[in-house]
């Protein structure tokens with residue numbers, strides 16, 4: 704007999720994205736998709752692309768303006784992806800197994816297993832359109848320099864990594880953490896118009912030159928305007944050695960890849 708597929712209905716789960724507020728239905732990953740994702744781990748610059756296409760392929764129903772992978776990555780934010788990944792995780796694995804934590808009182812390392820749904824919190828973006836919203840602030844130390852903060856999309860991430868990861872001295876962490884900056888503007892006293900730096904290379908170089916205090920202003924502004932809206936996965940646990948109770952934020956991307964190997 705040649706295998707023609709089982710008549711299996713994969714489990715499905717509906718996710719409302721917290722930032723763009725769209726409804727998706729996702730189905731569980733199959734074994735082949737798990738294997739493909741594991742394979743993507745060997746190339747760090749490809750992880751984002753693989754995650755995006757894996758998520759897109761798991762979508763059973765989606766909003767009408769999302770017609771293909773390209774429109775998906777342009778209209779979905781990084782925080783929305785966390786929510787979709789949560790949905791995929793929930794429907795594929797249900798529980799977050801053997802999550803490694805470190806006790807803040809006695810430094811004991813131990814592992815915890817929790818139901819994914821028990822960790823879940825959702826905070827919806829109150830604005831109209833997060834894809835076009837931005838927020839401009841003057842930097843407190845670099846007077847006359849303004850930064851415009853936005854919520855990056857999956858496209859921004861893939862584009863940034865593809866364009867810049869081969870540039871000497873530019874790490875994936877640096878590319879990712881500067882995605883929230885859409886541009887810098889510098890007032891010049893004798894000129895009418897400010898100088899604008901919006902190219903990714905210029906944005907990263909300008910960012911690296913900032914005093915540390917200005918960096919904090921950038922991240923505080925992002926958190927307040929955009930970052931606070933999304934899902935949060937929190938759990939509480941008691942240390943297996945001293946009994947101290949701690950709260951932990953779960954990194955979903957990390958636990959996702961870990962469960963691929965322990966499933």
Ligand SMILES: [Zn+2]
Pocket residue numbers: 806807808809810811942943944945946947
């Ligand atoms: Zn302890």
